[in-house]
Amino acid sequence: MPRPRPLTNLTSARPTTDYQQLTPRTPHSRSGRAEEGYTEFELQQLNENDDDYATETQQQAVPLLSSSASDSFPSTGYRHRGDDFQDEDKDRRAGKLDFNTIMTRLPLVMGGLVAGFLFILVVFSYDRPERLHRYFGAKVPGNSSSPSESSAPNENTTSSIPPHNLISYANYTKFPLLGSEYRNECHKLNQGFMSHGKYWEPHETGMMDVAHHESNSDYMLPEGQRTAVCSSTITYQLDGEVGLLADLALMAQAAALARDQNRTFLVDDTYWNRGKWTDHFQNVRTRQPGPERGCRAPPAEELVACPRLASFQVVNSRTAKFHFGHGFEDAYEDAYAHQLNRVRPMFDAALISLQQTIRPNxxxxxxxxxxxxxxxxxxxxxxxxxxxxxxxxxxxxxxxxxxxxxxxxxxxxxxxxxxxxxxxxxxxxxxxxxxxxxxxxxxxxxxxxxxxxxxxxxxxxxxxxxxxxxxxxxxxxxxxxxxxxxxxxxxxxxxxxxxxxxxxxxxxxxxxxxxxxxxxxxxxxxxxxxxxxxxxxxxxxxxxxxxxxxxxxxxxxxxxxxxxxxxxxxxxxxxxxx
The missing domain is CATH 3.40.50 (Rossmann fold)
Structure with missing residues (x-):
């Protein structure tokens, strides 16, 4: 049966009557072209013209409907490929765009990460060089002269402390140091990140101390007797910066720490502005002899203010804040008591020190x-x-x-x-x-x-x-x-x-x-x-x-x-x- 011939003898002019039935237009009625057949600008123009009815004699350029047998009817149009084609195509293009963007920007991201890592290394090399030495296994330079930097022991010293944990006071020529100088050394050691471990735990990098002289093991006295240096001491330094009772209050706690840690307690009055300690009080060595009765005080250049685990710790009014602060309270307060009862252990420790160790001459x-x-x-x-x-x-x-x-x-x-x-x-x-x-x-x-x-x-x-x-x-x-x-x-x-x-x-x-x-x-x-x-x-x-x-x-x-x-x-x- 032959296919009917398309109607061509029709006009698209507006009818004279408003009751004439019209054939509805579809998105595919423009010469059989789907929307994808037009450019974005053409579609915009068509959409604008759809609402333009200024003249009643406006002519239709193309038939309302086109036969599927017509050459102008697209064989592969929007309907042929399905309604979901457009969304899938957009997803593929978006995924391809994201991947391309990532690959394009990847070198920039990697460069930023490398730059950040190098910046951290620069900061560490300036502030904590010993950590870099420890992390990367490099040798510690031996020509450093800064007091805060580490230095290897020389031929006249012995120490079990790793080289990167040795404290150097090489920039100082007079010992013991002033109270303010010991305070500055404590500031250098405690700057930056602080670990909040237990009070007597070693420093985060391990045990730290100065190098000790080999001659500390023996000392020839004029009488011919040999007296060994004390193996572990806590020295309270009277620096002359505070009042008498301020010093005695801190000294009482330092003496209590020496008793608690079984260390020899000493007093240094080199810079005291009130005379000698024995001008006013009894010698603490006779009142609190410690575990090594008669041992000799360590050399002044081996006194260390921080950390407190150094063999010969020194405490004064300027460094007390590093040792008698929150960590001290956490360690020696009664954690299960309330208010005044919490400080009862410190009260009792001070009373023992004032009754036994600190007594007038x-x-x-x-x-x-x-x-x-x-x-x-x-x-x-x-x-x-x-x-x-x-x-x-x-x-x-x-x-x-x-x-x-x-x-x-x-x-x-x-x-x-x-x-x-x-x-x-x-x-x-x-x-x-x-x-x-x-x-x-x-x-x-x-x-x-x-x-x-x-x-x-x-x-x-x-x-x-x-x-x-x-x-x-x-x-x-x-x-x-x-x-x-x-x-x-x-x-x-x-x-x-x-x-x-x-x-x-x-x-x-x-x-x-x-x-x-x-x-x-x-x-x-x-x-x-x-x-x-x-x-x-x-x-x-x-x-x-x-x-x-x-x-x-x-x-x-x-x-x-x-x-x-x-x-x-x-x-x-x-x-x-x-």
Missing amino acids: AENAALIRAVRAELSEILSLHSKDVSPYLGVHIRRGDRRPASWSFHGGYVPTSDYVQSAEDTWERLNPGKPLTVYIASDVPSAQREYLELSDSRHTAFSLSQSKDSKVQALASPQEYVQKEFNELEKSQRIRATRGMIIDFALLSGLWAWKDEITPDATICTLSSNVCKLSAVGLGWKKAFGEVDKMGYIDQQQKGWVEIDQKGQIVPVWEPFELFT
């Missing part, structure tokens, strides 16, 4: 006994039985209160008077009050008596009958930076007076049946105040501390009138300096 001990005897006579005048007394420490000079309520000034003397009366009435109601006043202000005693209307009996070094004791009273306010300007004899005398004041305020170093204070009034900003609590003892200072670490407000004898218990913990064992 014979001269100072005699002066302390004389002052106690004189105060005892005053107390006996008011009672048949020797009554206790109360200590008051009034600090001025360069020690400002920590509380904001006293910002820019000092705690008023009237606060001391009121606190003394309240404390005495709480602890010893009805008994006459006798106060021992210790102060760096010569007029403090006079101010106190004026404000108390002579209701209190007061005593101080300046009131002693002994002229030698009177001469030990503080002549002026204590300012640390001005202390070195005094003559050496004046500094020694002021130090001796402070030792006696501290003994009377705290009750430390008292012999049997000697009087001690029932309470002490002071301000926390002073290290005299901190250690006075230790001298009083835990129970007398804080009363019956409950399980939550709160002070017994009725029985406490340590009365701090600066912060007034508003900080936690209410007591600290020492002060750290920068």
Whole structure:
């Protein structure tokens, strides 16, 4: 049967009537061409013309429908390939584009990674060259002269420390170093990333120390006896940068560490601005001999401030922050206690050190006994039985209160008077009050008596009958930076007076049946105040501390009138300096 001939005798003009039925147009009605047969611009023009009916006589350029047998009907059009062809084709093109993009940019990415790695190596080579040597197995250069860099031991030294962990002080010529120089060496060692291991764990790169001389094994004394150098020591260096009680508080903890680690405890007074240690205290070697009785102190050039596991560790007021900070607290606090109870181990350690290791020499001990005897006579005048007394420490000079309520000034003397009366009435109601006043202000005693209307009996070094004791009273306010300007004899005398004041305020170093204070009034900003609590003892200072670490407000004898218990913990064992 022959195929019908396509209709050609038709017009696409708009009919005169609106009710004539029209054949719907499809996307394939334009001469049988699918949309892909047009360019994007042509399709855009066609879409715009589809809505253009400005003239009713607009002519149709091509038939509405085209026969599939026509040559103009595409054999492989959109419908022939399926509706999903376009999406699949786009996916293939997108995947090909992503792969090409990745391959094009891959060299740039690899170059950036290599550049970053080289930058890290440059930083390490400048900051931590010993790590590069260790990681890559390179030999440590032996011509370095920087104190912070490692150096191999020479022919006169022996050491089991790996060469890359040797500490060199080659740039220094005078030993022992100053406190600030030891601090700088600690800064170099502890800069950058810090590992938070246990307190006595080695450095992250292993054991570190200086090279030790072979001659340390023996030493020929003039008498012909041979004395070996101590194998392990902790030395407290009196650097002359802080007050007496600030040093004693830190020294007490250092001596406790030596006992804990079974190391010999030593004191270095090379740079002390108060004379020699033995001018005021007994030799610590006799009080705390350590595991190697009679061993010789190590050479000064072998003292190491950091790390603490070095054979001959040295601690001073400037390096204490590296050893008595958070790591020390984590290791020696009572982790299962609360507030004040957490620091009980440090309190007990300081008390042992002050009772056994740090004791006044014979001269100072005699002066302390004389002052106690004189105060005892005053107390006996008011009672048949020797009554206790109360200590008051009034600090001025360069020690400002920590509380904001006293910002820019000092705690008023009237606060001391009121606190003394309240404390005495709480602890010893009805008994006459006798106060021992210790102060760096010569007029403090006079101010106190004026404000108390002579209701209190007061005593101080300046009131002693002994002229030698009177001469030990503080002549002026204590300012640390001005202390070195005094003559050496004046500094020694002021130090001796402070030792006696501290003994009377705290009750430390008292012999049997000697009087001690029932309470002490002071301000926390002073290290005299901190250690006075230790001298009083835990129970007398804080009363019956409950399980939550709160002070017994009725029985406490340590009365701090600066912060007034508003900080936690209410007591600290020492002060750290920068």
